[in-house]
Amino acid sequence: MKQANTINEVIQFLDEIIEKSKIDQSNLGLFAILYREVTVKVKEGIQNGSFQNGERMEKLDVIFANRYLKAYYQYQAKEKPSECWGFAFEQAEKFWPIVLQHLLLGINAHINLDLGIASAEISTVEDIEDLKADFDKINSILSSLVAGVEKCLIKIWPTLALILKCTGKIDTLCIDFSMEEARKGAWKFANEFVAIPENEREACTRIRDKRITEIARLVSNPGYFVSAVFKFIRLFERGTVAQKIIDMQIMEAKNMECVAA
Numbered sequence: 692m693k694q695a696n697t698i699n700e701v702i703q704f705l706d707e708i709i710e711k712s713k714i715d716q717s718n719l720g721l722f723a724i725l726y727r728e729v730t731v732k733v734k735e736g737i738q739n740g741s742f743q744n745g746e747r748m749e750k751l752d753v754i755f756a757n758r759y760l761k762a763y764y765q766y767q768a769k770e771k772p773s774e775c776w777g778f779a780f781e782q783a784e785k786f787w788p789i790v791l792q793h794l795l796l797g798i799n800a801h802i803n804l805d806l807g808i809a810s811a812e813i814s815t816v817e818d819i820e821d822l823k824a825d826f827d828k829i830n831s832i833l834s835s836l837v838a839g840v841e842k843c844l845i846k847i848w849p850t851l852a853l854i855l856k857c858t859g860k861i862d863t864l865c866i867d868f869s870m871e872e873a874r875k876g877a878w879k880f881a882n883e884f885v886a887i888p889e890n891e892r893e894a895c896t897r898i899r900d901k902r903i904t905e906i907a908r909l910v911s912n913p914g915y916f917v918s919a920v921f922k923f924i925r926l927f928e929r930g931t932v933a934q935k936i937i938d939m940q941i942m943e944a945k946n947m948e949c950v951a952a
Contacts (some may be wrong), residue, residue: 692764694757698734698749701756702727708763709936716932718783719763722797723789724939726848730756732832733855747813751825755809759801773896775800775903782911789925795910798833800872803903807831807880818873819885823878830874 695701705727712720733752737745762772766780779796782788788796806829814822880899887895912918930938 692768693708693760695753695760697714698730698737698752698756701730701753701760702734704756704760705730709940713933713936718788718790718793718932719780720932720936721783721793721939722779724751724936725794726759726797726801728755729829729833734826736832742828743821744825747822751809751813751822751829754812755801755805758805758809759797762800773800773804775907778904778907786861787922787925788911789921789928792910792921796907798873799903799907799910802830802833802877803906804896807877807884810877810881811885814881814885814931816886819882823933826878826881827874830877844890868891 693704695704705723708723709720709727711717712723730752733748736742737748742748759776762776763780765772766777771777772780779793779800782796783793806826810819810822810826859881885893885901913921928935
């Protein structure tokens with residue numbers, strides 16, 4: 692099972708997942724693209740001195756990413772990953788979820804479960820507060836990508852632009868899933884988790900995992916009206932899964948050019 696030792700290896704493994712997803716026509720590549728962009732921007736932030744502690748941030752990034760990589764490779768090997776990741780991966784094999792739902796399922800598992808655990812693993816009860824500013828920056832990077840994702844989705848299904856214009860932000864279109872609330876919940880969990888004795892952490896993780904899986908079920912089935920809208924969107928999504936992945940990669944490259952400029 693592949694595990695990264697550096698942030699460059701994280702990016703390398705994400706590239707491999709994306710390319711494999713193109714070949715397999717697998718929706719698993721959609722979140723991997725979004726996550727790759729987050730990782731690249733974190734790497735740039737470390738190089739530019741944007742974080743309070745660059746060395747600590749790379750350590751956090753690698754531990755954080757390895758939780759996703761472990762879950763991904765467990766699923767590929769037909770082993771059982773954490774419940775919320777298992778649910779997200781299973782949905783990737785189904786027809787009805789739209790691109791947005793695939794992305795939110797990945798964000799839900801990674802932020803609401805993995806980020807709190809990773810943050811606690813590099814901290815102690817005494818110094819975890821020192822991580823808060825950099826913790827918030829990671830979440831801000833992810834939140835800032837929503838606009839780029841929206842553009843990708845509009846390219847895949849142009850009529851989505853009309854729905855977004857009428858309903859507002861893309862995240863409020865699907866469910867009451869707020870990145871701000873996810874960030875607050877993840878930080879609260881990190882502070883709780885860091886104080887738990889090692890021999891109790893596995894049980895705590897299982898309890899948290901079940902709670903986050905319930906959120907995942909809401910993402911997958913957000914109610915009759917929104918589900919009906921999503922089904923309509925899904926029927927008119929353009930292109931194969933591989934083409935959707937390529938569309939997102941093109942948008943990622945454009946986003947990176949904007950950042951460089």
